[in-house]
Amino acid sequence: xxxxxxKSAVMTRIGRHEAAYADLLAQALNAALDASGSxxxxxxxxxxxxxxxxxxxxxxxxxxxxxxxxxxxxxxxxHGPFRTGGEALHTAIERCAVTxxxxxxxxxxxxxHLDAGxxxxxxxxxxxxxxxxxxGATLPALAALAVRAYIDTYRVPVAAFDAVAMKNHANxxxxxxxxxxxxxxxxxxxxxxxxxxxxxxxxxxxxSDGAAACVMSAARSDTSPxxxxxxxxxxxxxxxxxxxxxGRFTAATEASHLAFGQARRRPGDIxxxxxxxxxxxxxxxxxxxxxxxxxxxxxxALAAGELAPExxxxxxxxxxxxxxxxxxxxxxxxxxxxxxxxxxxxxxxxQHSDTRVALVQSAGGVAPDTYVFIVEAR
Amino acid sequence: MRRRLEAWKCANGxxxxxxxxxxASCGAPLHELYIAPEATLELVTTVRVNPSGxxxxxxxxxxxxxxxxxICRVEGAVRxxxxxxxxxxxxxxxxxxxxxx
Numbered sequence: 503x504x505x506x507x508x509k510s511a512v513m514t515r516i517g518r519h520e521a522a523y524a525d526l527l528a529q530a531l532n533a534a535l536d537a538s539g540s541x542x543x544x545x546x547x548x549x550x551x552x553x554x555x556x557x558x559x560x561x562x563x564x565x566x567x568x569x570x571x572x573x574x575x576x577x578x579x580x581h582g583p584f585r586t587g588g589e590a591l592h593t594a595i596e597r598c599a600v601t602x603x604x605x606x607x608x609x610x611x612x613x614x615h616l617d618a619g620x621x622x623x624x625x626x627x628x629x630x631x632x633x634x635x636x637x638g639a640t641l642p643a644l645a646a647l648a649v650r651a652y653i654d655t656y657r658v659p660v661a662a663f664d665a666v667a668m669k670n671h672a673n674x675x676x677x678x679x680x681x682x683x684x685x686x687x688x689x690x691x692x693x694x695x696x697x698x699x700x701x702x703x704x705x706x707x708x709x710s711d712g713a714a715a716c717v718m719s720a721a722r723s724d725t726s727p728x729x730x731x732x733x734x735x736x737x738x739x740x741x742x743x744x745x746x747x748x749g750r751f752t753a754a755t756e757a758s759h760l761a762f763g764q765a766r767r768r769p770g771d772i773x774x775x776x777x778x779x780x781x782x783x784x785x786x787x788x789x790x791x792x793x794x795x796x797x798x799x800x801x802x803a804l805a806a807g808e809l810a811p812e813x814x815x816x817x818x819x820x821x822x823x824x825x826x827x828x829x830x831x832x833x834x835x836x837x838x839x840x841x842x843x844x845x846x847x848x849x850x851x852x853q854h855s856d857t858r859v860a861l862v863q864s865a866g867g868v869a870p871d872t873y874v875f876i877v878e879a880r
Numbered sequence: 881m882r883r884r885l886e887a888w889k890c891a892n893g894x895x896x897x898x899x900x901x902x903x904a905s906c907g908a909p910l911h912e913l914y915i916a917p918e919a920t921l922e923l924v925t926t927v928r929v930n931p932s933g934x935x936x937x938x939x940x941x942x943x944x945x946x947x948x949x950x951i952c953r954v955e956g957a958v959r960x961x962x963x964x965x966x967x968x969x970x971x972x973x974x975x976x977x978x979x980x981x
Contacts, residue, residue: 623931633898636973637951638930643938646925654923654962698927698938743940743951744904748923 503764504720506598508728508877510537511842513714513835516827517681518614523557526713527610528569534606534715535573538726543575544603548582549590550610551831551866555624557612566608578606587714587834588864588873592735598720609836610713611829621709629867631741642706644742644868645781646698651749652787653700656798660700664691665804666782667704667824673811674821676851681710681827705782710827714835716842725880728845732767732876734760740870751784751791753872754863758792761861765876769794772815773857774844776837778865778872779822788863789817792874816854819844834864834873845879884914885968887948895946897968897975915945921964921977924954941966941977952977 512533519526535541546566553559563580570578581597584590587609594605613621622640629641652658667686674680686704694703719726736756739745746752762768769792779785786800794815795803803809809817820826820840823833843849844857858879865872888910889895890903896910903910924939937954950968956979958964966977 618929619931619933626931633973634951637938637953637975638927638932638936639938639951640927640930642929643925643927646927647923647938647940650923650925695928696926697929698925700925703929739904741904743949748940 504599506595506718506720506730507724507726508730508838508842509540509604509717509719509724509726510534511716511838512537513679513839514712515679516710516712516829516836519612519711523553523559523610523612524565524568526612526711527565527608528572530610530713530715531566531569531606531608532573534608534717535575538604538717540604540717541575542603543578543606544601545578545597546580546606546608547584547590547594547597548580548608549585549587549831549835550583551585552611552625552628553583555628556616556621583831585831586864586866586871586873587832589871591834591838591864591875592733592873594718595730595733598718602721605718606715607718607835608713608715609832611831612711613709613829614711618709633741641867642701642781643698645784646701647742648748648868649700649781649783652783655749658786658798658801661688662786662801662804663705663782664688665801666779666785667691669804669810670779670818670822670824673819673852674825677821677826680821680825681708682821682825701781707780707823707828710829712827712829712832712836714832714839716835716838727880728842728877729880730875731878732761732763732765734758734764734874736760736872738870742868750797751787751869751872753869754788754791754865754874757872757874761874761876767859767876771859772861774816774819774841774854774860776818776820776840777822777863778869779818779824780828782824784869785817785822788869792863811852811854819849819852819854834862837862837864841877845877882917882967883969885917886970887913887915887946889913889946895943895948897948897950915943917968918944919966919968919977920944921954921958921966922962924958924960939977941968943968950975954979956980
C-alpha cells in the first residue's frame, strides 16, 4: 500500500459570501496550491452537492479547469462533481494509488443567496428517496425520525443534544473561519423554534457558502507532515424506512471498522475527531456507531467535558457543521482543514494538546453513505 | 376504512408497500398481493418547517401482516409512544396512517 500524504488542506471562511461561485472556488484552489507548492496536477476531484440546483451551474468542472488555466497549471482531468467531500477524497485516494502526481480535491457550495424554504424545496429531490419525497419528508424530518428511534432505544435525554450544540458553538467562537462565532446557552436552544420534533433550529446545521481544498500525493519524496493511514466507505439503505436499526448509523460502523483496521488503530488511539453533526444528536450517534462509546453512553462523556478541545478527545473542535457551517458538498474537506490545523499545532485557542492521530467522518443526509479517514502526524 | 392494502412480496418473503422494480432487500422479482391494513406506528414526528408551510405528522409504521415497514403521513390522534395501532390507507403516492379515534 502506497503512503498517501496530505500536502495542504485549506478552507475559506464559511458563511455568506458575496463572491460568485467561480470566485469562491478559485479562492480555495489557489490557497491549496500556494500552500502545497504544487505547480502541476495529475487530476482534480471536485465536490459540490447542488451547484446546478442552487446556482444554476451545469458544469462546475469547467470552472475548475478555468481556474487552473488562469493560474497556469496544466489542464488536469476533473472528476466529479461528487456529492460529499468524503466521496471526492475517496476518489482522490484511488487516484493516488496509481500516480506520483499531486491530486487536488476541491469542494465549493453557495447556498445563502436563497431563503431556507426555497433551498430546501430545491434540495428535497436530492436528499431523500422518491418514495419519501412523495410523503413530504424533508431532511430534518427524516433526521428527527432517526433521533426519535435513538431516544426510544437508548433513553438519551434531549438535553444531551442541547449540550452538543452548546459545545460546538463554544468551539466555533475560537475559529476565525466559522459561520457562527457566538456561544449559545441551553435557554437559547430551547427558545429556538421546533423544526421537526425533537429537533429545534439550534440543533440543525445552517445553510452556508464556502469552499475548501486539499492536495494529496503518494510520491515517496514527499515529506508533508500529514499522512492518511486508513480509510473506509460503507452504505446503508438510501430509503430510511428500510433500515434495520433506524436509530443507528450502521454505515458509520462499517466504514470506521475498515479505516481502523487499515490504520491498525483503535478508537482509543484517536485524539481529535471531526464528525458528521448536521443535526446535533448525530454527533453522539456517530461517535457510538464508530465504537468510541457504547450505544447511549456518549452523552455522559460530553457532560463530563471529555469531548471539549481540552478534554480527552476533542470532537468537532472547529465547531462542526453545526457552528463552523455547512456548505453541504464541502464538509469533509473543511474537516480535513481543521485536522491539518490541529496536527500542525495551528488551531489557536481550540487546539487539542498533543494531536497525533485524528479521524474525519464525511456523510451525507441521514448518513446513508459514510466515509471515514484516519489522519496521522508523520 | 378496513380496505385491504396493495403490497408487493418477493420469493424470499420480503414485503413492501412500495412498488419497486425489484425487491429493495434482495433484488428478487416481486409479485402483488393484498394485506390487512392494521399496523403499528413505531416512530412519529411533527414536521413544522417544510416547503408547504403547514405542519404535518410523518411516521414509520410496520404492518401487522408481514411486518412491512413504511414511511407514512399520520392523521388523527396518536400517542407517539412507539406502539400506536393505526390503519393504513393508500392515497395517491402516499401511505396514510389513521390513528384510532
